[in-house]
Amino acid sequence: xxxxxxxxxxxxxxxxxxxxxxxASGFTISSHSMNWVRLAPGKGLxxxxxxxxxxxxxxxxxxxxxxxxxxxxxxxxxxxxEMNSLRDEDTAIYYCAREVEVRQYVMDVWGQGTTVTVSS
Amino acid sequence: xxxxTQSPSSLSASVGDRLTITCRASQSINTYVNWxxxxxxxxxxxxxxxxxxxxxxxxxRFSGSGSGxxxxxxxxxxxxxxxxxxxxxxSYSIPRTFGQGTKLAIK
Numbered sequence: 001x002x003x004x005x006x007x008x009x010x011x012x013x014x015x016x017x018x019x020x021x022x023x024a025s026g027f028t029i030s031s032h033s034m035n036w037v038r039l040a041p042g043k044g045l046x047x048x049x050x051x052x053x054x055x056x057x058x059x060x061x062x063x064x065x066x067x068x069x070x071x072x073x074x075x076x077x078x079x080x081x082e083m084n085s086l087r088d089e090d091t092a093i094y095y096c097a098r099e100v101e102v103r104q105y106v107m108d109v110w111g112q113g114t115t116v117t118v119s120s
Numbered sequence: 121x122x123x124x125t126q127s128p129s130s131l132s133a134s135v136g137d138r139l140t141i142t143c144r145a146s147q148s149i150n151t152y153v154n155w156x157x158x159x160x161x162x163x164x165x166x167x168x169x170x171x172x173x174x175x176x177x178x179x180x181r182f183s184g185s186g187s188g189x190x191x192x193x194x195x196x197x198x199x200x201x202x203x204x205x206x207x208x209x210x211s212y213s214i215p216r217t218f219g220q221g222t223k224l225a226i227k
Binding site for chain 1: 121151152154156158162163164165166169170173175207209211212214215216217218219220221
């Protein structure tokens with residue numbers, strides 16, 4: 001079964017750091033670009049980061065202002081999101097999503113999400 | 121960045137109703153639009169890609185149309201399991217922006 005499983009979320013104080021992980025099974029992530037997307041309480045989905053299959057192209061949402069870093073380890077079939085200087089507004093469910101090209105780019109497989117709560 | 125303006129933000133409907141959700145892009149994006157369904161506590165589920173292609177396993181009551189800047193998601197006959205939140209998303213460029221979402225409730 002094709003699956004993504006995120007982990008690493010939790011309760012963290014403002015200004016703190018967390019590292020999220022996303023492990024793939026049933027497919028090899030080395031063939032795919034990957035994305036991180038979040039869903040904050042009462043808000044819509046927000047795309048936050050993209051990393052190409054070989055890590056040679058990386059993008060972030062402007063709203064993150066350089067606080068987050070995406071990386072991947074294809075040998076471990078894993079994707080990561082390092083989050084620093086966390087703020088209340090970073091409270092959200094964080095999803096990793098596989099991107100495929102089927103005539104165009106589609107996030108076709110998503111993890112179940114990991115919850116990050118930033119609060120003192 | 122390309123903005124995706126989705127409407128309505130919420131609506132109430134009954135089982136068996138036909139409904140349409142619209143999404144407008146801030147610039148022409150050909151057919152680079154995908155639609156997702158999300159239920160509380162669950163991951164988003166891909167319904168439609170490339171504006172009008174039905175994802176494998178998705179019921180045929182879901183359909184999508186549009187090109188350029190205006191796109192629609194139509195559910196031909198609402199079923200109880202369709203009450204959820206729906207999002208459009210553009211994949212024409214990065215950032216891969218989403219619409220604000222449409223929350224569909226039972227009337």
